[in-house]
Amino acid sequence: MEKKFFFQNKSGYTLVETLVSVSIIAIISSIYIMGYKSYNQQGGVRLAGHVLASEIRIAQNSALSQREFNGNPPAGGWGVFFDLSKPTQYIIFADLNEDGAYDDGEAEKTGFLANGVKINALSPDSDPNQDTVVFIPPEPITRINQDSAITDLIITLDNGWKVKINFLGLIDVVNN
Numbered sequence: 001m002e003k004k005f006f007f008q009n010k011s012g013y014t015l016v017e018t019l020v021s022v023s024i025i026a027i028i029s030s031i032y033i034m035g036y037k038s039y040n041q042q043g044g045v046r047l048a049g050h051v052l053a054s055e056i057r058i059a060q061n062s063a064l065s066q067r068e069f070n071g072n073p074p075a076g077g078w079g080v081f082f083d084l085s086k087p088t089q090y091i092i093f094a095d096l097n098e099d100g101a102y103d104d105g106e107a108e109k110t111g112f113l114a115n116g117v118k119i120n121a122l123s124p125d126s127d128p129n130q131d132t133v134v135f136i137p138p139e140p141i142t143r144i145n146q147d148s149a150i151t152d153l154i155i156t157l158d159n160g161w162k163v164k165i166n167f168l169g170l171i172d173v174v175n176n
Contacts, residue, residue, distance in 0.1 A: 042159055044114070044115035044116075044117065045115070045117050045157055045158045045159045045161050046161060046173070046175070047114065047115065048113045048114045048115055048117035048157060048161075049117075049157055049161045049162075049163050049173040050173050051113075051114060052090065052111075052113065052155070052157075052163050052173075053163050053171045053172070053173050055080065055090070055092060055111050056080050056133065056163070056165060056171050057171055058092065059078040059079060059080050059092050059133075059135060060078070060135045060140070060142075060169055060171070062078040062092075062094075062135075063077040063078040063134075063135035063136060063137045063140060064135070064137055064138070064140055066137055066138075069094035069096070069106075069108060070094075073137075074094035074095050074096050074106075075095070075096065075097075075098045076094075076095025076096065076097065076098035076099065076100060076134065076136060077094075077095050077134050077135050077136035077137055077141075078092070078093070078094055078095070078108075078134070078135055079092070079093055079095055079100075079102065079132055079133055079134035079135065080092055080093070080132070080133050081093055081101075081102035081130070081131075081132050082119060082122055082130065082131045082132070082155060083129065083130045084119060084121075084122060084129035084130070085128075085129065087118040087119045087120070088112055088113050088116075088117070088118055088119075089110055089111060089112050089113070090110075090111050090113075090119075091107050091109070091110050091111070092107075092108050092109045092110075092111065093106040093107050093108055094106050094108055095134055095136075099146070100132065100134050100143050100145075100146035101132055101146055102132055113157070117157055117158050118157070118158060119155055119156070119157060120156045120157065120158065121154075121155075121156040122153070122154070122155060122156070123152075123153070123154040123156070124144075124145070124150055124152075124153070131144070131145055131153055131155075132144070132145055132146070133153050133165050134146075135169060140169055142165070142166070142167050142168065142169040144165070144167070148167075150167070151166060151167045152164060152165065152166050152167070153165045159175075160175055160176050161173065161174070161175050162174050162175070162176060
């Protein structure tokens, strides 16, 4: 009489083959997750840059459309103020006294950069690390730091992303 064993068939995977397969899948998955986190962080900075550019365009459009602030269009137009001592925020303001700078009582909105993104640098460098861009209707004129000779304002965010504003009012988001 011949004995038959239940586990006589040898056509399955061994324990070693299974462990090697699971290890390969784990390594590939961890590489993917690390790449995804980096891509997600880079996307957050890019998104914050585009939102900031949109807010600057809102100030520009407010100036061109003569949008009112406290019942009257501001004589000096609309602007955006940046201060490196508060690197996660910016202020959209109405230039009521036509001085091309942000003063108390002129703030219309304080905006905040999303995803923990910070403003790392402003160019041209100014003292005390504050920059202003003002859009003056109806021409439109773009003034950077109250100086018509300055042609560009570059706002550097995390990971090399920059928001550029030129004297013609062109606003662009780039990664260098």
